[in-house]
Amino acid sequence: MGWLDVLHGLFAASAECCPVCGKDKRRPSDAFFPVRHAAPRQALQALCADCLGRIPWIVSTACPICGRPERCGDCLRRRNRHFARCRGAVRYDEAMKEWLALYKYRGLEKLEPVMASMLAAAVEPLLRTAGGFDWVTAVPLAEGRLEERGFNQAERLALRIAKWYRLPYRSLLRRVRNTEKQSRKGRRDRLEDMKGNFAVSSEQGPPGGSPPFPSRSDRSAPTAILLVDDIYTTT
Ligand SMILES: [Zn+2]
Ligand SMILES: [Zn+2]
Secondary structure, eight states, rough: OOHHHHHHHHHHHHHOTTTTTBBBOOOOOTTTOOOOOOHHHHHTTSHHHHHHHHHOOOOOOTTTTTOOOSSSSSHHOOOOOOOOOOOSBOOOOHHHHHHHHHHHHSHHHHHHHHHHHHHHHHHHHHHHHOOOSSSSOOOOOOHHHHHSSSSOOOHHHHHHHHHHHOOOOOOOOOEESSOOOOTSOOOHHHHHTTTTTTEOTTTSSSTOOOOOOOOTTTSSSOOOOEEEOOOOOOO
8 A cells, every 4th residue: 555545545534534523424315404505514514423413403493583493572572682683503502512612612623614514504594584794793702812712713603604605704893801701690790791892893994993884875774794603692
């Protein structure tokens, strides 16, 4: 066996290994992929049948505003909302918690296409119904956290989404200060904590410090922004 054969064998083996569990397994042909775009489909096809079956897809949304799969009174009650629609791709269960931790904290980069592909399942219906987006942006990390982790997972995922769906990406927000973990707090505390955390990024804006929003004088439609984050906590 020549070295080229060895090299080929190595690549062939890695292509057959699931990026999540590393097991060498072939997927079943009738696997469910809730995305149409070829790139995210391909990333999901790299998963083994076990891992693929573990993804808790949100296939139907009961609340047209926040996209929760069950009926939701919150959105109807709330009059003051700062977003038009929110969509999540999967439920945040134990398996997803584990995958996200592998990617975010253990730096398992090969999980990134899988994560972005799951996100694509939430983005595609929005693209069909919302009539497109002017920009894609991501929820920023505080500087300290960015240094610690080395990357902003939301930004990485948003960049892939922007590339796949040919949408312009811009860093529209910056984090002014950081907060502790939000997941264990009640709604009121979370909202209180988040106040003043974000500001419009001046880096991307025109000189003079005005916000980096496009001039829409020729269009009556409001600017549609797709804001990407890795976890959505119900507010
Ligand atoms: Zn697997
Ligand atoms: Zn809702």
